[in-house]
Amino acid sequence: MGSPVDVEATEASPQVECAVCAAPIDLKVDACDLKGEAVTCGHSGAPPSLPRSASSSSLHHNWEDDVAEFLHHDVTRSCRDGCRYQGMPYRRVGHKPLLLATVRGTDENGQAFEWLARRCRKRVKQPYECPRPPPKLTWFDSLSLKRHYHKPGWWIAALFVVGSVFWLFTGIARLTTPVSLPEQWPPGLGSLSAGMSVWIEVVALYLMYLPACIIQVYEAINMDLEARLRAWQRACRQHQTAANARAAVQAGGGGGAKGGGAKGGGDEGGGDVDTAPLPPRPRPRVLPSHADLRTVSFWLAAMQLIGIFVFCAAVTTELVGKAVQLSDAVYRWVIAFEFFIGGALFSGSAWMACVEETGSYWRGCVPSRWADLHSVSWAAVFFALHGSLGFMIFGIVFFAYTDIGWASTQGIMVYGQVWASACFIISSTAGLLEQANPQHM
Structure with a gap:
């Protein structure tokens, strides 16, 4: 057995x-x-x-x-x-x-095996399934929509790449005086200041980041979908084998019964016929199972989804501030503080993604091995963490220092939005490469 x-x-x-x-x-x-x-x-x-x-x-x-x-x-x-x-x-x-x-x-x-939750969630091969040495990394195949459109992980990475490019553009635009310090305040929703900063961020949040975070929750809930599909295909093959065996037995019994009478042969042949239906094809779930609730994968996706809603509230309030005069308290508590909370949730989620990938509390946060620098999966979680930390620090600085000067504003903007957005671009690009190179660690 x-x-x-x-x-x-x-x-x-x-x-x-x-x-x-x-x-x-x-x-x-x-x-x-x-x-x-x-x-x-x-x-x-x-x-x-x-x-x-x-x-x-x-x-x-x-x-x-x-x-x-x-x-x-x-x-x-x-x-x-x-x-x-x-x-x-x-x-x-x-x-x-x-x-x-x-x-x-x-x-x-x-024989040793190793299972990583992130590789299961992203539906790429586990370490014991990857060849040694790894195959050559392919770069441009990750841009093929025809090949990867059915992969949730590809859509998450692609949407984050585009959204992060938008945020990088607004971060650079905010370094200029006409965008950050227009002559008239509030400048209005149709002004250059609103069009080059907040409007682009709203589009990125609602049309790219938010759908990506929703897909990521779906991805985490259906980590086992491929395993269920494999088992269903195996069950169908077994069912077909059993049906063929019954048909063969029935044909043999029917042929032998012709000499003794058609009625007896028909009863013998039909007595063993079983009409048990095939098992239903597994469908994706929309609610987490009990097993999902005990994985890091589900909770990091849920935390990031909550964080993106907080970001949406902060940026939407900032958009309103381009049209009507808002008090300093609103800018501090509704925009800066919510930006900090959203960044903190993203940072916690990204740290959990590092644990999900490495099994270590710190190895995904800092480069500790030469092999890490060659790993696309490690790059994806490392740069996502540092990009999230940039957004969090950006928010807490503007919350804590209400009288920050122009030079300091430019400095924190370079780190908290330009550098943070660049980190997300690198992380998401690594996610695209991960989908196009499932045998590469």
């Missing part, structure tokens, strides 16, 4: 222990192989079950569906207990992290 499971059989009710949650379940099929490509019995009509990706079992995580493909059988209890789990707020050996980020372990043959 391909999968070591504990069987408890009694004459009254045969049962088998589930390899995922160790809960006893009734046996629904006769003697069938438990491997991934199972040989279905001729008279067994029940289609094989799909993975427990949405299970509320306390022992189940999304990583088990992916690693089971690598192990070619169910993830056994001994394998789960021997893994090293890294997450938040602590790391340990055993299946008890609060929010899962990475899993490292070995199979029964001693």
Whole structure:
């Protein structure tokens, strides 16, 4: 048998222990192989079950569906207990992290595997699936909409690239006097000051950043979609194999019964016909499962979505300030403070993305290994963190210092918006490269 499971059989009710949650379940099929490509019995009509990706079992995580493909059988209890789990707020050996980020372990043959939550979320290959040395990095293929339009991760990166270019443009424009210090105040919604700064930021926020953050939540909720689709395709193949076997048995039985009478042959041939339907095709979810709530991936996406709403409130208020006179308190508490809160939420989300990628609290924040500088995934989380810190510091400076001078304003603008936007451009470009090079770490 391909999968070591504990069987408890009694004459009254045969049962088998589930390899995922160790809960006893009734046996629904006769003697069938438990491997991934199972040989279905001729008279067994029940289609094989799909993975427990949405299970509320306390022992189940999304990583088990992916690693089971690598192990070619169910993830056994001994394998789960021997893994090293890294997450938040602590790391340990055993299946008890609060929010899962990475899993490292070995199979029964001693072969090592490593599962990274970010690579599962972005639907690229895990480290044990990537060739060594890595293939040559392709640059321009990431711009192919025809190839990547079906990938949520590609749309997230593409929207962030365009939105960050818009913010970079406004940051540079705000360094000039006609945009930041117009002769008339308020300058009006149709003025050069509004058109070169706030209007562009509003377009970037509502049409690029906000949709990207919504797609990112969808991406995190459906981390296991590919695993569920693979299991569904395998179940369909098993169902078809069983149907072919029944058809062969029926044809053989019908031919042998002609001599004895058509009626008997028809009854014999039709008695074993099973019309069990195929399992339904897995559909994307719009609400998180219990397993999703225990991953870093979902919470970093949710935190970033909240942060973008705060940014939208701050920039929309600033747009209103271009048309009507607002008090200094509004500029301080509604615009500067909300900009700080949005940057803080983005910074927390980006730090969690570093943990999601590396399994370490600090390795994604600073370059500590030469291999990190060659990793597109590491570059994506590193520059996203430092861009978010720039936006946060930009907000807190304008909140804390209401009488800041023009020279200081230019300095914080260079760091807090120009440099921060450039970091997001680099991070998002790395995300595009990640989608076009799934075998590259």
